[in-house]
Amino acid sequence: xxxxxxxxxxxxxxTFKLHPLVIVNISDHYTRVKSQLNPPPLTSTSATVNGxxxxxxxxxxxxCVIGVQRGRTVEIFNSFELLYDPSTHSLDRPFLKKKQxxxxxxxxxFYILGWYSTGSDAQESDMHIHRALMDINExxxxxxxxxxxxxxxxxLPVTIYESELHVIDGIPQLxxxxxxxxxxxxxxxxxxxxxxxxxxxxxxxxxxxxxAAHLTGIHSAIKMLNSRIRVxxxxxxxxxxGDIPCENSLLRQVSSLLRRxxxxxxxKFQDDFLMEYNDTLLITYLAMFTNCSSTMNELVDKxxxxxxxxxxxxxxxxxx
Amino acid sequence: MEIEExxxxxxxxxxxxxxxxxxxxxxxxxVEATSHPSLFAFSEILAVPTVAELExxxxxxxxxxxxxxxxxxxxxxxxxxxxxxxxxxxxxxKLKQLTVLTLAETKKVLSYDxxxxxxxxxxxxxxxxxxxxxxxxxxxxxxxxxQLRRYFEVQFAAGRDLRPGQLGSxxxxxxxxxxxxxxxxxxxxxxxxxxxxxxxxxxxxxxELEDRVMEVKKAVSVKCSMTRPF
Numbered sequence: 173x174x175x176x177x178x179x180x181x182x183x184x185x186x187t188f189k190l191h192p193l194v195i196v197n198i199s200d201h202y203t204r205v206k207s208q209l210n211p212p213p214l215t216s217t218s219a220t221v222n223g224x225x226x227x228x229x230x231x232x233x234x235x236c237v238i239g240v241q242r243g244r245t246v247e248i249f250n251s252f253e254l255l256y257d258p259s260t261h262s263l264d265r266p267f268l269k270k271k272q273x274x275x276x277x278x279x280x281x282f283y284i285l286g287w288y289s290t291g292s293d294a295q296e297s298d299m300h301i302h303r304a305l306m307d308i309n310e311x312x313x314x315x316x317x318x319x320x321x322x323x324x325x326x327x328l329p330v331t332i333y334e335s336e337l338h339v340i341d342g343i344p345q346l347x348x349x350x351x352x353x354x355x356x357x358x359x360x361x362x363x364x365x366x367x368x369x370x371x372x373x374x375x376x377x378x379x380x381x382x383x384a385a386h387l388t389g390i391h392s393a394i395k396m397l398n399s400r401i402r403v404x405x406x407x408x409x410x411x412x413x414g415d416i417p418c419e420n421s422l423l424r425q426v427s428s429l430l431r432r433x434x435x436x437x438x439x440k441f442q443d444d445f446l447m448e449y450n451d452t453l454l455i456t457y458l459a460m461f462t463n464c465s466s467t468m469n470e471l472v473d474k475x476x477x478x479x480x481x482x483x484x485x486x487x488x489x490x491x492x
Numbered sequence: 493m494e495i496e497e498x499x500x501x502x503x504x505x506x507x508x509x510x511x512x513x514x515x516x517x518x519x520x521x522x523v524e525a526t527s528h529p530s531l532f533a534f535s536e537i538l539a540v541p542t543v544a545e546l547e548x549x550x551x552x553x554x555x556x557x558x559x560x561x562x563x564x565x566x567x568x569x570x571x572x573x574x575x576x577x578x579x580x581x582x583x584x585x586k587l588k589q590l591t592v593l594t595l596a597e598t599k600k601v602l603s604y605d606x607x608x609x610x611x612x613x614x615x616x617x618x619x620x621x622x623x624x625x626x627x628x629x630x631x632x633x634x635x636x637x638x639q640l641r642r643y644f645e646v647q648f649a650a651g652r653d654l655r656p657g658q659l660g661s662x663x664x665x666x667x668x669x670x671x672x673x674x675x676x677x678x679x680x681x682x683x684x685x686x687x688x689x690x691x692x693x694x695x696x697x698x699x700e701l702e703d704r705v706m707e708v709k710k711a712v713s714v715k716c717s718m719t720r721p722f
Contacts, residue, residue: 384684384687384688387683391681394673394680395677398677408666420539420654421499424654428649428651431597431651438601
């Protein structure tokens with residue numbers, strides 16, 4: 173059994189740029205496969221129970237990453253999925269070729285830069301796949317996504333590995349070395365990621381509606397401002413009592429800061445603000461009116477239908 | 493606050509000079525300090541013991557000049573010009589800049605007329621040049637000039653040296669600010685609770701309606717099945 177050896181940093185001098193589309197693709201692929209294997213849980217509580225039980229069965233998904241290499245900068249734009257054949261420990265080559273041709277037609281500049289997989293750490297079996305891809309790209313990349321959700325972790329659970337030839341124990345061996353990367357976004361990617369981030373409150377609080385989520389954001393911002401002002405206040409009181417030596421430059425800065433208050437108090441602001449407030453209220457009222465009248469219309473239609481049938485069956489004159 | 497950073501070195505330099513000399517030699521230090529183009533803070537120099545000693549001696553006039561630059565305006569100088577020595581043009585410019593700062597302390601919108609009166613400037617063009625070149629480019633103030641309404645809106649003004657009583661009023665302003673933001677936080681929390689309660693009520697109402705609809709549907713289907721056979 174080969175001992176797993178990995179150097180901590182790469183020395184090839186290439187800079188990597190990763191697009192968020194790739195990360196979303198990989199996580200989407202993994203989620204789909206995982207939910208197709210296990211029956212989807214009905215409630216959120218049973219999901220956590222299932223998650224703990226199924227950790228050993230977390231499926232590994234595989235695919236290819238494509239992008240552009242310009243000089244020393246490697247930019248990974250997109251990715252697609254591949255089928256993994258566990259019997260031969262290799263990826264499905266004919267499918268790979270077909271996909272490659274299709275992508276070449278749409279994106280002529282994109283080359284296959286490497287492959288991706290999910291898991292918590294790079295393993296030895298990955299080296300086989302890595303070597304197999306070396307005939308397409310002399311130095312492929314290995315993008316690893318860790319699907320375990322760790323709420324305390326601040327960075328993305330994505331690592332990019334390169335392969336390097338190191339001489340270990342007298343034998344030149346290919347090992348994985350970790351490389352650093354930056355996230356690069358196109359305008360469209362930035363808008364969609366931003367939109368998704370705003371839909372769900374990040375701290376998982378009890379904010380049931382979007383309004384409550386928005387207000388919670390404002391609340392935390394004001395709380396931070398409050399704590400900072402409190403520190404300043406404390407400092408000044410201490411200075412007045414004489415506990416802290418007077419520092420004139422700071423006092424000058426504080427006085428210039430306080431002079432900016434009150435920030436907005438002019439008449440013109442009040443006028444504009446009230447106008448916009450009234451406009452919003454009017455439009456909400458109008459929308460409510462339209463809603464009500466359409467519901468009323470439906471009710472009348474249903475009423476008419478019900479009464480018509482009644483009268484027809486009984487042979488009486490139609491209710492007009 | 494870039495001005496403070498720019499001033500820090502100059503202040504140190506002058507404080508060293510002031511503590512090294514005494515008496516009438518301090519006069520030249522004071523003149524140099526007050527004409528220096530990027531120095532607007534004088535309370536550190538005022539705090540140097542050799543300078544404070546000048547009080548009551550023949551050279552107290554230098555102390556007066558220093559105090560004027562620390563807290564006073566151009567109109568103060570004009571009123572007391574008999575007692576104070578003649579100012580060099582550099583000092584005159586600096587005093588006018590400091591006057592603008594003092595005016596910005598009380599009001600956020602300064603009218604051109606008032607500025608022209610305080611600064612002894614006769615036409616608008618000169619006033620605007622002074623404001624733009626000497627105040628804004630020096631980083632003392634930031635704001636907008638409204639020529640049609642003849643206003644100067646101040647968005648930011650650097651701080652002048654503090655008078656002894658000003659610390660108390662600053663603390664008062666800060667505590668007011670704190671109280672307002674605390675109230676605001678409480679209000680926002682109430683609003684969040686209100687939003688949650690309303691959405692709960694709405695969900696309950698919807699559920700009730702749906703339950704009633706289901707019951708009525710069942711009743712109708714039972715009736716239909718009873719009256720069907722014929």
